[in-house]
Amino acid sequence: MGDLCITEEGRIINADGYILHSNDFSVNESSLTGESFSVFKDNKSEDNMVYGGTVTVSGLAVFEVTKIGKETRVGKIGESISTIKEEISPLQLQIQKFVKAMAVIGFVIFLFVCLYSFIDSGNFVTSLLSGLTLAMSVLPEEIPVAFTTFMALGAWKLMRQGIIIKRSSIVETLGSTTVICTDKTGTITQNSMQLKYLYNYASDASYKQEEFGDPVLGELINYAMWGSEPVPFDPMEITLHNIYEKTQQQDLRNEFKLFHEYPLEGKPPMMTHLFENRDKERVIAAKGAPEAILSVSILPENEKNKIRGIIKSYGAQGFRLLGVGKAKFEGDNFPTKQQDFAFEFLGLTVFYDPPKKDIDKVFEHIYAAGIKVKIITGDNADTTKAIAAQAGIISLAPPIDGSEIVSRSEDEMIALAEQTTLFTRMFPDAKLAVVNALKKKGEVVAMLGDGVNDGPALKAAHIGVAMGDKGTEIAKSAAALIITNDDLEKLIIGIAAGRRIYANIKKAVQYIISIHIPIILTVSLPLFLGWVFPHIFSPVHVIFLELVMGPTCSIVYENEPIEKDTMKRPPRAMSDTFLSIKELGISIVQGVVITLGVLFVYQLAVQQGNTEEKTRAMVFSTLIFANILLSYANRSFHYSILESFKNRNLLLLGISIAVLLFLAAILYIAPVAGFFNVTALSGYELGMTFAVAAVSVLWFEVYKMFRRIAHQKVERK
Incomplete structure (x- = not known):
């Protein structure tokens, strides 16, 4: 309590307190009030307090802390926030429905088998074990575990x-x-803001960096600095202060005090600062978008058109420009709006914010993955077009200005968002409108940004992506994903990881379905068909098989590398069913064929006069071999099993070896064999069970080969 804190643009305020001093200070209190618009405050405001959890939108403030932690306004409502449930994804919903349905089926089967077996045998314990064995084989408990893993x-x-x-x-x-949807500055560009040129209107000439010391530029540099914040935090304003220090013989910043200001506002925006010294000498400086400064200047129209041509020329080269103006005003009855001052146009500051290194290659990968790109920026159209071209972004439609968006109907906005690539002079509400329009069109939107004005769009997008290095706190808090080093290529890594994980989850679930079918049918058919050994498996056998399947479908398949053409396919639709009828059908057929192989071994063993223990050992071994081979075959539903071996997955090899060692222990270590109620197999018998398992699984390789041939024919056409 009583500590002094400083907050500035983009920072989250961490305590409640009274404002002691501020410059151009506005705060977003939507976390408390629900109002999305920022509120300007100073120590003379009716509400001169700041509150923890709110975000500084512009300027700077010094405040004295009065409350912290649970005592703050946001702390008192924290308990209600903690009750908000996280929305589950469509995939989670589909998996939940599938598992619940199988649980209901498992319970019904349990009751049916118990009743049937009891009527048939009159033995309650045997009937209970039979029902439990079948119910355990039906329940796909590995699926939710696999999803979470x-x-x-x-x-x-x-x-x-x-x-x-x-x-x-x-x-x-x-x-x-x-x-x-990506911001330009700091996301595509380096956000270095190098001051390359100064255009001085009085001399009608442009000056390079080495000429900034020319006395003719003194007034332009002075007013560009005065138009910036006294304590700069924006890269451009920091540069202007540095240039002022280097070029001016006398530093007057300590002699003049800011006594009135107009915050950054307007479309396009500008800001005005009023300074005064002890001798009541005044400096009234304005800085902002060149179009905004031109529109309020006293230049004749033909001169304005000349300046517009210069602005367009610089913009076409990818430069970012600020206009600078000055005004005179006597008395203290200042205009309500800064645009009502009579400004004298002084010139332009010309910054260059180059694209990040190799950013064009990043966008090549994005386009190759079938993903569209939109730039949503506060910069002007000419600069944005130039930077987009340098970054390799494809734009066929003309840029659209933020002011043109607000008046559009919903249908017009959806069409505009779909067709347009470059959105310029965008303000927070316009950015939000574009993101919402794309979502209504059915797109899955990733929004990249680092500034305060990106916050609403980041929150609204399916995936808000903030820059961790130069990103503001409001951007990070609104985003669902943060790239720590601001490298856009990391987003490609994330998208590839998402595609790999989704594809591998499908493989895991198809594997689970395929291997559950022979377990279910091997447990149930001998019982229902009245075969000689109706209880071929007991719960212990099913538990062992579950222990094999669990690591295979979760850890092993999660570790499966991405298939080589994954990032060259178009993205899947979010509305797509997790498993299509065709995919589900393939898994069922795989399971049925394995069942035929297992039951073939069962009948062969019985016809050869083997005991129940020997028959069980042969059936169990066949199912274990089929399980291992299936895990290899289902690594890809397109490429052959030999091709898949090129993708190293040491976990899969390790699990396979471990399962074979466990099988050997079950068959050939007497106490273990007694526990599983099996007997040892000869080399011939073991080879025969492996051969049947191989035929039951590897037929799928022939199916994949014909699919590849058919696919290649389609591509040639």
């Missing part, structure tokens, strides 16, 4: 690569991204 491990692996995921389920959504 996939998402958690996926988020962990991304974190190691500098991508922080706030919700593990967002990893799945990443792979579905169809549109990337």
Whole structure:
């Protein structure tokens, strides 16, 4: 309590307190009030307090802390916030429905088998074990475990690569991204803001960096600095203060005090600062978008058109410009709006913010993955077009200005958002409108940004992506994903991870379905058909098989590398069913064929006069071999099993060896064999069970080969 704190643009305020001093200070209190518009405050305001959890939108403030922690306004409502449930993804919903349906089926089967077996045998314990064995074989409890494992491990692996995921389920959504909306400054560009040129209107000439010391530029540099914040935090304003220090013989910043200001506002925006010294000498300086300064200047129209041509010329080269103006005013009855001053146009500051290194290659990968790109920036159209071209962004439609968006109907906005690539002079509400329009069109939107004005759009997008290095706190708090080093290429890594995880989850679930079918049918058919050994499996056998399947479908398949053409396919639609009828049909056929092989071994063993223990050993071994081979065959539903071996997965090899060792222990170590109620197999018998398992599984390789041939024929056409 009583501590002094400083807050500035983009920072989250961490305590309640009274404002003591402020410059151009506005705060977003939507977390408390629900009002999205920022509120300007100073120590003379009726409400001169700041509140913890709110965000500084502009300017700077010094405040004295009065409350912290649970005593703050936001702390008192924290309990209600904690009750808000996280929205589950479509994939989670589909998996939940599938598992619940199978649980109901398992319970019904349990009751039916118990009743049937009891009527048939009159033995309650045997009947209960039979029903329990079948129910255990039906329940796909591995699926929710696999889903959680996939998402958690996926988020962990991304974190190691500098991508922080706030919700593990967002990893799945990443792979579905169809549109990337990106800010320009600091995201595509380096946000270095090098001052390259100064255009001085009085001399009608442009000056390079080495000429900034020319006395003719003194007034332009002075007013550009006075038009900036006294304590600069924006890269351009910091540069202007540095140029002032280097070029001016006398530093007057300590002699003049800011006594009145107009915040950054307007479309396009500008800001005006009024300074005064002890001798009542005044400096009235304005800085902002060149179009805004021109529109309020006293220049004749023909001169304005000349300046517009210069602005367009610089913009076409990718430069970012600020206009500078000055005004005179006597008395203290200042205009309500800064635009009502009579400004004298002084010139332009010309900054260059170059694209990041190799950013064009990043966008090549994005386009190759079938993902569209939109630039949503506060900069002007000419600069944005130039930077987009340098970054390799494809734009066929003309840029659209933010002021043109607000008046559009919903249908017009959807069409505009779909067709346009470059959105310029955008303000927060306009950015939000574009994101919402794309979502209504059915796109899965990833929004990239680092500034305060990106906050609403980041929150509204399916995947809000903030820059961790130069990003503001409001951007980070609104985003679902943070790239720690501001490298846009990390987003490609994230999208690839999302696609890999989604594809591997499907493989895991198809594997689970395929291997559950022979377990279910091997347990149930001998009982229902009245075969000689009706209780071929007991719960212990099913438990062992579950222990094999669990690690295979979760850890092993999660570790499966991405298939080589995954990032060259178009993104899947979020509305797609997790498993299509065709995919589900393939899994069922795989399971049925394995069942035929297992039951063939059963009948062969019985016809050869083997005991129940020997028959059980042969059936169990066949199912174990089929399980291992299926895990290899289902690594890809397109490429052959030999091609899949090129993708190293040491976990799969390790699990396979471990299962074979366990099988050997079950068959050939007497106490273990007694526990499983099996007997040892000869080399011939073991080879025969492996051969049947191989035929039951590897027929799928022939199917995949014909599919590849058919696919190649279609591509040639």
